[in-house]
Each structure stands twice: as structure tokens, then as C-alpha cells.
Amino acid sequence: MLKDFFPNVIPEDLWEATLETLYMTIISVIGTLILGIILGLLLFLTDRGNLWKNSFINFLTATFVNVFRAIPFIILILLLFPFTDFLIGTIRGWEAALPALIIGAGPFYARLVEIGLKEVDKGVIEAAKSMGAKSHTIIFKVLLPESMPALISGLTVTGIALIGYTAIAGVIGAGGLGSLAYLQGFQRRDFDVILACTILIIIIVFIFQFIGGFTIQSDR
Amino acid sequence: MIQIKNLSKLYQTKHQKIQAVDNVSLNIDHGEIFGVIGYSGAGKSTFVRLINRLEEPTEGSVVMHDQDITKMPANKLRKKRQKIGMIFQHFNLLWSRTVYDNIAFPLEIAGLSKAKRKEKVLELIHLVGLSGKEEAYPSQLSGGQKQRVGIARALANDPEVLLCDEATSALDPETTDDILDLLVSINKRLGLTIILITHEMHVIQKICHRVAVMESGKVVETGDVLDVFVKPQSKTTKRFVQQLNPLEHEKDKLSDFINDRDDSEVIKLHFIGNRARRALISEVAKKFDVEINILQGSIAPTQEGAYGTLFIEINGEKTILQNAIAYMKETGVEAEVVEHA
């Protein structure tokens, strides 16, 4: 039955490509989460009127974030080739896509984190201070938990963008569904392979969205 | 217990300087409920935030138990703040935490073990009357319930002082009364000193022992609540006292009764404390050959006893009338002959 609709699809290849896309997505989402939270916290905390007010560090962080957000992803991959080669030891395969994915999406997520943190009621932070809370208590027990719904929905949006990025990375040799669609589908003109890859990517996106939505709901 | 000396706060913005608190000196006694009243922008919030140094003073000192808060290093200040509870107009609860976990938060900060936290939290939940609401989130509570959580949280580390910034201003009158009653019972039961900021005179009337009136950063008047009520000195204070006494607004309705005749006077009586319960009117009517008409009256309970106002018309022969008025004054009741404005 599947063979009728997708005559050129090799199930083993499709499965392998799906796994690669999943690996790339999951690991880069984790990396993006960490980088984004660190940068977002820095942006927020060093801003005027906040806990670690420091206009120099704020300027540095903001510049870093703005620059890497401005670079188109496809160019970022090329730009990071030497860095990737040094870090991963190769520029081929799904592992090699990770630095570009994380550095591309991290700054984007950092801005979403910053927005989420800004939404936290100043009064709540003040209440924590009035109880004698230390900075790290305020960060980990007030700021992050209070902005959790925004952090999660931001991560969902970023994660979905990341799935798109993995497909782009695939075209220039990172493996995964993007690679399969390009090499087996586009170059050989086997349209059914492209279709199969598209369906799988859509399924992954939906799963991602579902997890994100579910986490936000169970948070309250 | 708390000595505040020459406390000042100057805000410098790009365009202007604002002297939010201007050279305030006050002594607050152990176990009293001290009210600070003033109109919006008078500097009340800034003042109370200077006490636990959420705001750095430009000048002056706040000494609590012989320790100058304004000179404490950061880590010592954090420890001290655990002993200064604070409640807020908008409650400022953590939305991501349940009632239980909100109240446990200051205990986590203080580093108590989980078992000790549990014991204390349950005790506090009981104290503020929220049993059964442990697992509710703030978004599921009414304003009054939220403020109860705020109070429980502020009391968690057994503070010496409780700072209340407009703690009832977001609540309806009935809920306000409930919260005020709770504060009084806590004050009595725990001997807790309370500093309470408000712009509503009836809050002062209902629970404070002493009051300071603030206007553009300065304390313009301070004293026992009853004294301030009966003999307000400054214009601002007079306006606040009028808030409480709706009769003052209707004074002109009395003008028909006020005349230039010698045998009839309109008199305003203030009853203070226990004297408010004396049957003064019938006493005077029995003792003197006068006729008394009661025109208007009101009574307001305070922490130091009731405070009442009564407007009466008194008719009689001139000398008897004078004697009757003198007698009333002798009993300690404030009697004031009302003339045409």
C-alpha cells in the first residue's frame, strides 16, 4: 500500500533521516534553551533599574544578540565552518549542524526570554527583596518560575523554527529529512520522497507544538 | 523601638528633582500600630520603603533595636529584612506558587528545613483563616484572601515589625474591615509593631494608636489618633478628619438653626473615649432649665475608645444657657459653640 503511493521511498533511509532530524532538533533545542536563558537573563538583569545594572555588559550582550539574529541562517552555517571544524572535528553529518543551529536560534530565544522576564511583576521581585532574598534566589525562585509560561511558549516557537533550520542544514550536508528530500527527492526528481519528508516534518512540528502546549497547561 | 531621624529621599530624574521624603523624624514604640496618612504623592510609599531600605535614603537614619539599618552591609541587611515583614497594596504574590508555597517562600529564604517549614506554614494558614486553601493558586483567590496570604507570608519569619503599604486600598469596605481586624488581632496576640500606610482616615481611626500626617514629603502632624481627630492642627489633617465625619459636609444644613439670639445656641460636642458613653445630654437637661434638640450625631470607634460628634440646639435663659455650656466643658467633653460661618 505504502509502496503504491511512495514507490521511491526506502523505509530504512527515511527512518534514519527522521532520527537524525529528531536528534538535531532535540539537542539544538536543549542548547538553545541554555544559551537563550543565559543571554536573556544577562540582557534583563543588566538593564537599567534591575538587579545587576551594568550598561557595558548589557551593551555587549545586546550587540552579540542583535548581530547573530541579523545573519541569515544559511550564511551563518558557512560562516561557522571553521568554528564547527574546530569544535566537532568535521563539517559533515548532523552533529556538525549543532553549533550553527544553537548560535542561530539562541539569540532569537534570548529576546523572547527577555520579554518574558520583563513581564514578571516588579512588585513580586520587590516582595522577594523585602523578605531578604539573595540574587540567585530571586533569579531561580522568582524570575524563572514566574515567567515559565512565556519561556515555554517561546521555546516552542523557537523549536519549530529550529526544525526548519535543520532542513536547511540538511541541504548542505547535515543529514536528516532535509537532506533526504534534497538528495533523493529533488536531485533525482522523485517527488514522492519530498512528500514523505514533508509529512514527517509536519508530524514532528505538531508533536513539538503539542508538548509545548501541554507543558504550559500543566504548569498552572 | 524604631527611631527614624532626619530621613530624606531625593529623586533625581533627568528633568527634575523630587524631594519625596523630607527630613522625617519619628519614634515608633514597641507593639503599637502606627499609621501614616497622606494624599497621593505625599511620599508615604517612599517613606515606608526607606525603613527596610528597598529605597536608599539620601540622608538620615533608621535605627531598629539599636542597629542602624541605613548603615548595614548587604548581607546583614538581608538577614534583618527577614525580621521586617511587608505587605503590599497589590499583594505581590508569586503566581506560579500555591498558597502553601507562597507562605513557605520566606522560610525557604531563611533556610528552614522542609519539616519546620510545613509546621510553620500550617500554623500561619490557620492564623489568617485560610485553612483548606493550601493548594489554591493566587489566581483562584479573592482580593481579601490574597491579602491574607500576603499577611501570612509577611509573618512567616516572626518579624518584629510589619510594614503595610496601602494594604487594604484594593479591597472593598467589608473585606477591608476583615483585614484590619486580622491586623489588630495579630498586633494584640503577637505584640507585633505595625507601621501602616494609607490614604483613608477610617483605616487610621479603626486600628491605629498613633498617626503621622504626611504632606509633600514632610510629616506635618503627629500624635495619638484621638487627639489628632479632636484637634486637627494642619489643613490637611482637618480634611482627613472630615472624611470620617460626614456631618462636617452638612454643616450648612444646620445654618437654619444658628442665630444671633442669646437664648439659643447650636453646639458641637466631641465625645472622646469612655466619655462617649456618658449620658451627658439627659444630665444637662435634668440639672438645668434648658431645652435640648439633637440635630445630628455620629460615633466612630477607635483603638483608644469611641469618638463621637453631636450637634445640639440648646434653648434657655441666657445665664442658665452659659452655665449649662460651662458644665458640659467641665465634664471633659469638648463643646464648641457653632457660629455662622
Ligand SMILES: Nc1ncnc2c1ncn2[C@@H]1O[C@H](COP(=O)(O)OP(=O)(O)OP(=O)(O)O)[C@@H](O)[C@H]1O
Ligand atoms: N523611583 C522614583 N523616581 C522618581 N520619583 C519618584 C520615584 N518614586 C516616587 N517618586 C516621586 O516621589 C513622590 C512620592 O511618591 P510616593 O510613591 O512615595 O507617594 P505616595 O504617598 O505613596 O502616593 P500614593 O498614595 O499615590 O501611593 C511622588 O512625587 C513620586 O512621583
Ligand SMILES: [Mg+2]
Ligand atoms: Mg504609595
